[in-house]
Amino acid sequence: MVFAESIQKKFPGFETALTEQMELDAKFRQIPAGTELIRPGQFIRSTMLVLDGLVKVYREDGEGNEFFMYYLKPGDGCALSMTCMVGQETSNIAAKTVQDSEIIMVPLEKMDAWMNQYKSWYHFVVKTYRDRFEELLQTLDSVAFRNMDERLEFYLKRHYKTLGSKIIPITHQEIAQELNSSREVISRLLKKMAERGKVKLNRYNIEILDL
Amino acid sequence: MVFAESIQKKFPGFETALTEQMELDAKFRQIPAGTELIRPGQFIRSTMLVLDGLVKVYREDGEGNEFFMYYLKPGDGCALSMTCMVGQETSNIAAKTVQDSEIIMVPLEKMDAWMNQYKSWYHFVVKTYRDRFEELLQTLDSVAFRNMDERLEFYLKRHYKTLGSKIIPITHQEIAQELNSSREVISRLLKKMAERGKVKLNRYNIEILDL
DNA sequence: CTGATACAGTGACTTATATCACTGGTAAAA
DNA sequence: TTTTACCAGTGATATAAGTCACTGTATCAG
Structure with missing residues (x-):
């Protein structure tokens, strides 16, 4: 029951019965950084929980543009793989590991069945929906109401x-x-932030000083 | 059982047992057009189903800006009143009737309890999350990737x-x-659309010709 | 060491959108 | 009727952001 134990560590809310059930029915995968977990338009047959590492969820339109939505950290679930299960290809969503990660894959039938059987699973799913919804709203806010400089700050804070x-x-x-946006714009805005002492710019990384 | 019957008409998926339960536990409200149902930052104690009419859900920031998210039509449920129940005031969401409407208010405890008792309720809630999520993503898309002219078209199509x-x-x-955006910008873009024969502009209304 | 490659900085310019200032028209209120 | 308020149209201008073209400079492969 090594697997069940490590689940319980990252998902403290889960009942023991549930984690044991997961050991039986879910798949446990080690995935290196930079791997695409979900490709836009893909048909999804299982939902994803992050046990370790970091997963980036973003939107892609047809023309190679992408758009950051949110991160999934250990203990998070993917609301999208719960919703998009119907195979509607309208949602062009992509997910990629940004660190080496450990992912639990739960088949959709199980995810559905457990809703009735395990109260903690039900709460987890609802919480996942709520949290992702909230994050998505914040993202929407920043695009709708804020200029690029504010969005950049918001972006850096989130990463921090x-x-x-x-x-x-x-x-x-x-x-x-x-x-x-475009690189030049970001460079210029970052420079302004650096001048105001908010960040320090290094090659390959940005150091947060005061946000 | 007049109430239960009219529910069943707009929510054909609901079991009879559920609609009868709703007759007991839910409140039925007639609300005139233009009424604010949810004020930003408000604490929510019940979830909302639309039986008749039309409800607009939008976002408001602190400075009087607002931003259209989606409509709720008869048969729709409000995912937000399901998620925001925890009373997180970060989500500054507003909802307003745009037509005279009939709304069913379900207390949050019931909404929770019914998840286990009525399969059709469970499916409804999940579908509601999925649909709103999807609409929200589309809205996000249009802000993130599209120019104002395309957004305007998208907006008009949605209304249509x-x-x-x-x-x-x-x-x-x-x-x-x-x-x-601002009125002048919208006026100018609409004029261009009119010149291309896509719409006809009248005082107080816009007529869709070819979108 | 030498070239190749990717990251970053910057000036000049273009474009989309926002803002300001003003006009005229319609409809309802006084 | 006159007045007022709101809707819509439009030129001039300002600003944010995107684009183009170029430079310098680390890092890495050969």
């Missing part, structure tokens, strides 16, 4: 919180992609 | 589909607000 480190290893190009 | 009428009774000012 998620990574728990003041050093954010990311290039200007990558930020530009995730905010659907 | 929701209202089922080619005549959309709305002012330029109102559109500007919901897209978080």
Whole structure:
């Protein structure tokens, strides 16, 4: 029951019966950083829980533009793999590991069945929906109401919180992609932030000083 | 059982046992057009189903800007009143009737209890989450990837589909607000669309010709 | 060491959108 | 009727952001 134990560590709310059931029915996968977990338009047959590592969820339109939505940390579940199960290809969502990760894959039938059998699973699913919805709303807010400089700050803060480190290893190009902007714009805005003492710019990473 | 019957008409999936239970535990309210159902930051104690009419759900930031999210039609449920129940005031969401409406209010405890008791309720809630999530993603898409002209088209199409009428009774000012733009911009873009034969502009309303 | 490659900085310019200032028209209120 | 308020149209201008073209500079492969 090594597997069940490590689940319980990251998902403290789960009943023992549930974690044991998961040991039987779910798949446990080790996935290296940079792997695409969900490709846009893909048919999804199982839902995903993050046991360890970090997964980025983002949106892609047809023309190669992408747009950062949120991160999934250990203990998080993917609301999308719960909703998109019907195979509606309208949702062009992509997910990628940004760190080496350990993922639990739960088949959709089980996910459905457990809703009645395990109260903790039900609460987890509802909480997942709620949390993702909330994060999505915050993302929407920042695009709808804020300028690029504010969005950039918001983006960096989010990364800081998620990574728990003041050093954010990311290039200007990558930020530009995730905010659907262009590298030059991001470079210039970052420079302004650096002048105001908010960040320190290094090659390959950005250091948060005061946000 | 007049109430239960009218529920069944708009929510064909619901079991009879459920609709009868709703007759006992839910409140039925007639609400005139233009009424605010949810004020930003408000604490929510019950979830909302739309029996008749039309409800607009939108986002408000602190500075009087608003932003259209989606409509709730008869047969729809409000995912937000399901998620925001915890009373997190971060989500500044507002909902307003745009037509005279009939709303069913389900207390949150019941909504929770019914999940286990009625399979059709469970499916309804999950479907509601899924649908709202999807709509929210589409909205996000249009802000993130599209220019104002495309967003305007998308907005008009959505209204056309929701209202089922080619005549959309709305002012330029109102559109500007919901897209978080300005009246002049909307006027100019509408004019261009009119020149291309896509719409016909009238005072107080816009007629869809070819979208 | 040498080239190749990716990251970053920057000036010049374009474009989309926002803002300001004003006009005229319609409808309802006084 | 006159007045007022709201809707819509439009030119001029400002600003944010995107695009183009170029430079410098680390890092890595050969």
